[in-house]
Amino acid sequence: MATKNANLPQEVQQTLSIIPELSGSYQYYDKDGEIIYVGKAKNLKKRVYSYFNKHHDSPKLRVMVPQIAKIQFIVTDSEVEALILESHLIKKHKPKYNVLLKDDKKFPYFVITEEEYPRIIVARKANKNKIKGKYFGPYTDSRAMYATLDLIKKLFPLKQCKNPKFKDRPCLYYHIGRCMAPCQRLITPDEYKKILKNVELFLTGKQKELVDALKKEMEKYAAKEDFEKAARYRDSWMDVQKTMEHQKVVFENTNINQDIIAVYNESNLFVVSLLQIRQGRLTDKKDFQFSNTEGNLSSEYEVLTTFLKEYYTMASESEIPNTIVVPKLLEQNDTELYTNWLASVANKKVKISDAPTKRNIELLNLAQKNAKFFFEKVKLQKLTEIQRDYNEVGSYIQEKLGLTKFPYVVECFDISHIQGTNTVASMVTFENGLPKKSRYRKFKVRSTESKPDDFKSLQEVVERRYFGKLTETLPMPDLIIIDGGKGQLSSVMEIFESKGLEVDVVSLAKRLEEVFKPHKSEPVIFPINSPALYFFQRIRDEAHRFAITYHRKLRGKKATESVLDEIKGLSSTSKETLMKEFKDVKKISKASYEELCEKIPKRSAKAVYNFFNPNVQIV
Numbered sequence: 001m002a003t004k005n006a007n008l009p010q011e012v013q014q015t016l017s018i019i020p021e022l023s024g025s026y027q028y029y030d031k032d033g034e035i036i037y038v039g040k041a042k043n044l045k046k047r048v049y050s051y052f053n054k055h056h057d058s059p060k061l062r063v064m065v066p067q068i069a070k071i072q073f074i075v076t077d078s079e080v081e082a083l084i085l086e087s088h089l090i091k092k093h094k095p096k097y098n099v100l101l102k103d104d105k106k107f108p109y110f111v112i113t114e115e116e117y118p119r120i121i122v123a124r125k126a127n128k129n130k131i132k133g134k135y136f137g138p139y140t141d142s143r144a145m146y147a148t149l150d151l152i153k154k155l156f157p158l159k160q161c162k163n164p165k166f167k168d169r170p171c172l173y174y175h176i177g178r179c180m181a182p183c184q185r186l187i188t189p190d191e192y193k194k195i196l197k198n199v200e201l202f203l204t205g206k207q208k209e210l211v212d213a214l215k216k217e218m219e220k221y222a223a224k225e226d227f228e229k230a231a232r233y234r235d236s237w238m239d240v241q242k243t244m245e246h247q248k249v250v251f252e253n254t255n256i257n258q259d260i261i262a263v264y265n266e267s268n269l270f271v272v273s274l275l276q277i278r279q280g281r282l283t284d285k286k287d288f289q290f291s292n293t294e295g296n297l298s299s300e301y302e303v304l305t306t307f308l309k310e311y312y313t314m315a316s317e318s319e320i321p322n323t324i325v326v327p328k329l330l331e332q333n334d335t336e337l338y339t340n341w342l343a344s345v346a347n348k349k350v351k352i353s354d355a356p357t358k359r360n361i362e363l364l365n366l367a368q369k370n371a372k373f374f375f376e377k378v379k380l381q382k383l384t385e386i387q388r389d390y391n392e393v394g395s396y397i398q399e400k401l402g403l404t405k406f407p408y409v410v411e412c413f414d415i416s417h418i419q420g421t422n423t424v425a426s427m428v429t430f431e432n433g434l435p436k437k438s439r440y441r442k443f444k445v446r447s448t449e450s451k452p453d454d455f456k457s458l459q460e461v462v463e464r465r466y467f468g469k470l471t472e473t474l475p476m477p478d479l480i481i482i483d484g485g486k487g488q489l490s491s492v493m494e495i496f497e498s499k500g501l502e503v504d505v506v507s508l509a510k511r512l513e514e515v516f517k518p519h520k521s522e523p524v525i526f527p528i529n530s531p532a533l534y535f536f537q538r539i540r541d542e543a544h545r546f547a548i549t550y551h552r553k554l555r556g557k558k559a560t561e562s563v564l565d566e567i568k569g570l571s572s573t574s575k576e577t578l579m580k581e582f583k584d585v586k587k588i589s590k591a592s593y594e595e596l597c598e599k600i601p602k603r604s605a606k607a608v609y610n611f612f613n614p615n616v617q618i619v
Helices: 010-018 044-050 059-067 079-093 142-155 189-203 207-223 227-245 300-314 332-346 358-401 454-467 486-499 531-564 572-582 585-590 593-599 602-612
Strands: 024-029 035-041 070-075 108-113 120-124 133-136 258-266 269-278 281-290 323-325 351-353 409-418 421-431 441-444 479-483 505-508 514-516
Touching (some): 010 070, 035 044, 035 059, 044 070, 079 300, 120 142, 142 189, 258 300, 258 358, 281 300, 300 332, 409 531, 421 454, 421 531, 441 454, 479 486, 486 505, 572 585, 585 602
Parallel strands (some): 323 351, 409 479
Antiparallel strands (some): 024 035, 108 120, 108 133, 258 269
């Protein structure tokens, strides 16, 4: 198997000549000896060769592959072992083309310490001076985590202080019922262990077991007539019951523990929402944003597989449920692979399910809804950043593209059609980095009829916008963007140059980072992670959305009109009445003669009924 690229570094070519067709992990190094990417494969030779044997649409690969100066690989006995090794190497080296999820150093955990009388504290698992103890987490919402900590301290009187405040008496926490003063030996080790066990039940979402345990202790001390302790357990029992009442019941079966994972992607930004179901109740939601800093992401499949590896590598064993419900993105061999890998991580059997059961679909829809809400929140933050920083972003675009003006007002055009029919164009306007919807315009293209011609369509629309009546109401923009390549840009420039109008015009290629300028054969390349590129992505996506929406509207209207127009004797007023009352043609076709007569004149009703019912004619 020979590679097509003879310009590869000699060391890379040597490795390619000996790499085996076995499972394992591979590591790519740059010229400075830094690991830039770690991967795993069932067939190392096939996977690694694929990086050098074909043209890549992925921005990540187009940037990464030329940087590969050395390849190393480690053979494993199975693909599961390769996945475990890959996860370990990514966690250890944090290669820039792998690290997509926020580093777990940012995520806090609860820790039950390894002291004689353990405490519950907050810690970062990846700290250099890692605290010894049992970890629960990670928690992505620190505010919710500290609220949970306050609740735990209220429910369970664990030791609060690392060292005793007084030698001969308990501190204030004991007197307010927040500690049992183990420092003064006012509680036995066995009793303290019971409290710890209840804390663990609470943290792992096993509320039913916790309620049963608290009730049992309450009844035990009541039977012994130790009413002070019985009252303490009663209060904890009631507080946990109240907490459970606020949690949504998802399953009647209280033995069900699941994670539900949804992926949402828009404008090259990926987010993941994870719903935690413990003992049949929805107990928590976690949201994750994938940074895509180096253009690493190309599909929801890649996000899901990366998330599974990174999140469950970070999670403590107690946080991994028996079942993980995922969207139908994985291949069968992927499902088996990750099932086996999770079993090795969690030390128990874990099922990955993408079965389209009614319950799974409902839960995935709920997770997807949460993911979309989180996406909107992230998008709003990004838009706020763009608005706040647009002076810098706009200046960068002006300098990079050599524009004559600062791009304060930008107009972007997109063409939409299906095999040349109903060709439409959209024009969206961004002002100071944000959409200006009052300046949006849509065009029904007249010049192409049923022959698809994007070049001619763009010429017509540009002429109507900049040399027609719209110039009376819309001032000229500072920058015009065409969605397309060099051909589309050239066709538009013919119009501007023939009319003698000088204006800054660029086009966005399919590869978003490539921006073409008039009469330049090579594109201007923007860095994958630049705010300017995100701005271009936003305005192009908005133009595309606006065009598609208009095209669908016209298509639906034409389909309706084409059917009703065939009915002789049906007035335009009757058509409008029918569509208003029945909503669509299908319902009109199924209506009885009597129902039609209630809405339109009898003569028109007879014409409509006979048209749709040729075998049962009304005379």
